[in-house]
Amino acid sequence: ACFTELGNRLAFEGQTITRVGSFDLLTRMPEPQRRKALFDAYLPLWKALNGASEPDSPYRRMIGAAAAEARGKPTRVDAAATTVGATTEEIERWLVEVLEAWSRAPGPRDIEPWDYRYVHGAAEREIGPSITRERLQPINERYYADLGADLRGWGVIYDLDPRPGKAPLAYTDYVRRGRMEGGAWNPTLVRISGNYGRGGLSLLNELVHENGHAAHMMALHTRPAFMDLGDAVFFEAFADVPAWSLYEPAWQQKYLGRSASTGDSLRSLHAGVMLDVAWALFDLRMLREPQRNPNEVWTQITSEYLHIRPHPEVPWWAMRVQFVYKPGYMVNYGLGAVITADIRARVAQQIGSFDTGNPRWYSWLTAELLSGGHGKETSVLLKEFLGRPVSPQALLESIERLGKSPPGQ
Numbered sequence: 339a340c341f342t343e344l345g346n347r348l349a350f351e352g353q354t355i356t357r358v359g360s361f362d363l364l365t366r367m368p369e370p371q372r373r374k375a376l377f378d379a380y381l382p383l384w385k386a387l388n389g390a391s392e393p394d395s396p397y398r399r400m401i402g403a404a405a406a407e408a409r410g411k412p413t414r415v416d417a418a419a420t421t422v423g424a425t426t427e428e429i430e431r432w433l434v435e436v437l438e439a440w441s442r443a444p445g446p447r448d449i450e451p452w453d454y455r456y457v458h459g460a461a462e463r464e465i466g467p468s469i470t471r472e473r474l475q476p477i478n479e480r481y482y483a484d485l486g487a488d489l490r491g492w493g494v495i496y497d498l499d500p501r502p503g504k505a506p507l508a509y510t511d512y513v514r515r516g517r518m519e520g521g522a523w524n525p526t527l528v529r530i531s532g533n534y535g536r537g538g539l540s541l542l543n544e545l546v547h548e549n550g551h552a553a554h555m556m557a558l559h560t561r562p563a564f565m566d567l568g569d570a571v572f573f574e575a576f577a578d579v580p581a582w583s584l585y586e587p588a589w590q591q592k593y594l595g596r597s598a599s600t601g602d603s604l605r606s607l608h609a610g611v612m613l614d615v616a617w618a619l620f621d622l623r624m625l626r627e628p629q630r631n632p633n634e635v636w637t638q639i640t641s642e643y644l645h646i647r648p649h650p651e652v653p654w655w656a657m658r659v660q661f662v663y664k665p666g667y668m669v670n671y672g673l674g675a676v677i678t679a680d681i682r683a684r685v686a687q688q689i690g691s692f693d694t695g696n697p698r699w700y701s702w703l704t705a706e707l708l709s710g711g712h713g714k715e716t717s718v719l720l721k722e723f724l725g726r727p728v729s730p731q732a733l734l735e736s737i738e739r740l741g742k743s744p745p746g747q
Contacts, residue, residue: 341659344383345506346533350376356500357657358508362538364452365459366466377452380654387662388653391633397656398632404665405628414666415622418571418673422728423717426622429673432730433619436676436737437643440612443740445605447645451654454646458609461585461598466538468594474498474537477593478545484695485580487553494552495529507659508532508544510551515565516558523559528552539606543584550577553700557708564712570667572716575674579681582607583693592694604740611675616640618672620655625666677720679733684724
């Protein structure tokens with residue numbers, strides 16, 4: 339409740355903006371002093387969550403209690419590792435390996451935390467203005483239609499405008515789960531909630547991600563006991579399979595009529611992905627060692643791998659609501675990036691590129707990966723789909739593309 343109240347009401351330049359809206363502004367504002375002022379607008383939220391990071395701050399008490407409750411039984415991190423057929427130690431090595439690859443890639447160093455999104459956001463600034471608030475949904479619907487997924491025909495319900503008291507994160511949920519009735523399939527009905535006061539590339543990416551969940555839900559066609567998306571790390575990863583295409587110049591040219599360079603587009607994509615990977619590593623380490631100062635844990639990760647200047651006095655890790663109520667859940671986004679890259683590579687190998695649409699995409703994935711829901715363990719399902727265990731190799735190769743595509747090229 340505290341995160342919702344403060345995270346959706348950041349005071350900046352005489353106005354109130356949402357947390358999601360602030361990410362967009364931090365990417366677009368050219369004045370460093372304004373970016374710093376917007377960063378400081380989070381201080382009331384951060385103070386409420388972690389105080390001065392004293393041992394009895396709300397977050398530190400919460401993470402300690404969560405770790406104690408999980409002692410001797412699997413955590414959300416352990417569950418995510420099981421999902422990909424790995425151990426917790428292995429996925430921690432994967433997260434570090436991915437962050438190390440990013441740290442070696444060509445790019446800026448010694449970045450202030452409030453400048454990170456701007457420094458890596460050239461693609462957003464170049465093409466984001468063409469994605470107005472009014473265009474978000476039409477572009478989203480057109481892309482999914484080109485993938486063989488008829489969002490409008492499915493009757494997906496949308497609640498996309500910000501309002502007081504609304505949940506601060508975007509989410510997708512069932513209104514009705516599909517099932518056989520009288521020998522006919524009564525289809526699933528889905529609702530998507532978001533907070534979109536303006537347009538932009540990153541906000542469109544989030545909307546396409548949420549509609550990835552909708553497509554997944556609609557693909558389920560099984561008996562009630564299995565009528566769900568599966569493990570969180572899998573369904574979060576699958577939702578990014580179509581969303582990552584937005585950072586390919588070919589997608590941009592088709593759906594926006596203009597494109598950023600390959601280098602700038604890839605940097606915008608992976609800068610966001612690396613924040614998720616860093617948050618995942620942070621969440622994993624805090625659950626394992628809850629006595630540590632979270633500000634210091636976050637500072638070590640971001641300074642070593644993201645080349646961000648140390649600011650251990652500020653709990654700027656606390657930008658994601660998942661830390662507040664689901665300790666360990668952020669690993670689903672960081673590890674999910676590994677799965678996303680792996681699935682994207684496999685789909686392209688089997689049915690061809692889908693960055694500018696592919697009418698086989700939805701029906702093929704429904705048959706090969708999605709329709710059975712909980713009918714199989716996710717680790718088994720992924721291994722059968724990929725033809726091998728999950729591997730970070732596809733994501734590492736995607737990061738390596740940065741070395742072949744410098745900014746502006």
